[in-house]
Amino acid sequence: MKEFLRNLHLNTGFKRRILMHRITEVFISSFITPHRLRLRPVPLASLATNPDTQIVLTNLPMNRNDSPYDDVAPVCLLAVSKQARRVLEIGTCRGRTTLSLALNLPSAAIVTYDIDPNAGAYLRGHPLAARIEMRVKDIHTDVARLRSEPPYDFIYVDGDHMGENPRRDSELAFSLLAPKGMIVWHDYANWGWALGLNTVPETLAEFARTRDIVAIERTVLAAYQGTA
Numbered sequence: 001m002k003e004f005l006r007n008l009h010l011n012t013g014f015k016r017r018i019l020m021h022r023i024t025e026v027f028i029s030s031f032i033t034p035h036r037l038r039l040r041p042v043p044l045a046s047l048a049t050n051p052d053t054q055i056v057l058t059n060l061p062m063n064r065n066d067s068p069y070d071d072v073a074p075v076c077l078l079a080v081s082k083q084a085r086r087v088l089e090i091g092t093c094r095g096r097t098t099l100s101l102a103l104n105l106p107s108a109a110i111v112t113y114d115i116d117p118n119a120g121a122y123l124r125g126h127p128l129a130a131r132i133e134m135r136v137k138d139i140h141t142d143v144a145r146l147r148s149e150p151p152y153d154f155i156y157v158d159g160d161h162m163g164e165n166p167r168r169d170s171e172l173a174f175s176l177l178a179p180k181g182m183i184v185w186h187d188y189a190n191w192g193w194a195l196g197l198n199t200v201p202e203t204l205a206e207f208a209r210t211r212d213i214v215a216i217e218r219t220v221l222a223a224y225q226g227t228a
């Protein structure tokens with residue numbers, strides 16, 4: 001019983017800290033950093049080559065950290081509408097988005113990287129996993145291999161969002177992109193400023209000085225469409 005009460009107290013304290021953190025985040029994003037999201041907002045349909053594109057989603061979110069369908073669906077819609085043949089994902093995590101990409105792009109080569117050897121939990125034993133090449137390593141240690149391969153026509157950048165990492169990932173993505181390819185970034189969102197947990201908005205504002213990077217309305221995604 002004592003143990004139970006001690007745990008209950010710890011849990012309540014933890015919940016209180018999370019709540020305070022959330023309240024602080026809302027305060028900061030509303031009053032201190034609303035200017036962070038400066039990319040030109042466009043509707044999802046304006047980026048899709050075919051607005052009638054249909055997709056199927058797989059794997060219900062099982063974990064509170066799983067990407068919600070609000071994120072997975074637009075990523076898949078864009079990849080399918082672009083008829084992507086070579087897809088690269090930076091950051092597999094459990095592999096929910098990866099599986100949906102594989103499901104919707106039956107003839108595409110799908111390569112996904114994660115530095116964490118425990119990543120890809122949803123891929124293990126899944127029938128679609130045979131079509132996914134998961135590379136368990138820091139993507140920045142595999143640049144020579146990536147450059148020796150054909151370029152990618154759809155790249156989903158969803159790795160580490162802290163500090164310099166979004167800039168490094170984005171530079172790599174631009175260097176691996178096929179001429180008319182598309183890059184989509186996750187977490188283009190106004191959170192994590194105070195602790196430097198999410199530098200995606202600042203990174204993309206910097207890249208947008210020389211490239212037409214847009215925010216996808218009503219999502220936490222940003223996108224770049226190659227024109228060359």
Ligand SMILES: C[S@@+](CC[C@H](N)C(=O)[O-])C[C@H]1O[C@@H](n2cnc3c(N)ncnc32)[C@H](O)[C@@H]1O
Nearest residue numbers: 067091092093097114115116138139158159160
């Ligand atoms: C936000 S999660 C990815 C979520 C996933 N794309 C999804 O839609 O479910 C970020 C992942 O990136 C991985 N990661 C971070 N830095 C990396 C790097 N340099 N190379 C490969 N993976 C990296 C982390 O281990 C983590 O699993």
